[in-house]
Amino acid sequence: MLMENGTECKTPEAMEEVIMKEAKRHGKNVRGLETMAYQMSIFDTIPYKMQAMQLVKYVDDADKGQTDNKEYDKLLQAYKDQDLSKLEELTKTTDMGISNFTDILLYNRNQNWVEKLKGIMPDKAVVIAVGAGHLPGDKGVINLLRQAGYTVKPVPNKIKRTNQI
Numbered sequence: 421m422l423m424e425n426g427t428e429c430k431t432p433e434a435m436e437e438v439i440m441k442e443a444k445r446h447g448k449n450v451r452g453l454e455t456m457a458y459q460m461s462i463f464d465t466i467p468y469k470m471q472a473m474q475l476v477k478y479v480d481d482a483d484k485g486q487t488d489n490k491e492y493d494k495l496l497q498a499y500k501d502q503d504l505s506k507l508e509e510l511t512k513t514t515d516m517g518i519s520n521f522t523d524i525l526l527y528n529r530n531q532n533w534v535e536k537l538k539g540i541m542p543d544k545a546v547v548i549a550v551g552a553g554h555l556p557g558d559k560g561v562i563n564l565l566r567q568a569g570y571t572v573k574p575v576p577n578k579i580k581r582t583n584q585i
Contacts, residue, residue, distance in 0.1 A: 439549050452541060453533045453550070465524055499552045502577050508556035527559040534564040543569075 443450045461469065491510070498506035511522075533550070540546065554561050565572050 437445070438570065451489055453536055454519040454529070462524060466521055489582075495552070500577060502574060504560075504562070507552055508560070511553050511556070525551055528558055530561050530564055534560060534568055537565065547575075 431579055442451050495507065495510050498510055523530075533554075537546075537548065548561070557563065562572050
């Protein structure tokens with residue numbers, strides 16, 4: 421969230437909000453894969469001291485003018501390009517504070533979501549929206565759904581201009 425505030429977007433809006441607004445506008449049902457309380461509880465498993473140290477480091481770097489968003493920009497570009505291999509590589513090699521907690525923050529949740537999705541999508545097509553870091557790799561949502569026997573098709577990103585995103 422802190423990194424997103426440093427972007428040049430003039431009208432930042434959480435992607436979840438955009439998706440929910442559009443779904444409601446078109447009369448579509450929206451279901452969550454986990455609650456906000458559960459999401460917050462995940463951070464309880466990461467030592468508070470470590471969380472505090474990472475936050476203080478980020479704030480200190482910002483005060484010193486050392487917060488260049490190169491890592492975030494690379495992740496964003498890989499996302500826009502729909503380059504799952506690059507996303508996976510960057511997620512594994514970029515330390516944005518989660519590298520030691522990928523099982524807790526990504527992989528365990530991915531597995532939980534696929535189990536929930538099995539009950540949500542028995543005989544109908546659905547749109548599933550998750551953070552980009554949850555998509556790639558052997559333990560990513562796409563691969564886990566395919567292993568469970570589902571057909572997963574990407575929606576091509578035809579928007580190339582940043583100001584339209």
